[in-house]
Amino acid sequence: MSDTAPDAAPELIDRLRLIEEQPLDMRAQAFAALHDELARRLESAPSDPSASRP
Structure with a gap:
């Protein structure tokens, strides 16, 4: 969701x-x-490789 901009x-x-x-x-x-x-946007968002680290 490149719509994660503050607006x-x-x-x-x-x-x-x-x-x-x-x-x-x-x-x-x-x-x-x-x-x-929102679920579709989340699923289509690029994954953050650092997010899977503990």
Whole structure:
């Protein structure tokens, strides 16, 4: 996620606020979609070889 730039956090916070304003059933779907998107970004991010060291 080259979107890890400092400006990525406000975008995520705005999305979370919009989700929280929705009715509960729509909120669950929106959180699931956001989870899937973030998981895809994480999986496609380049791995950090130093992260696997104890």
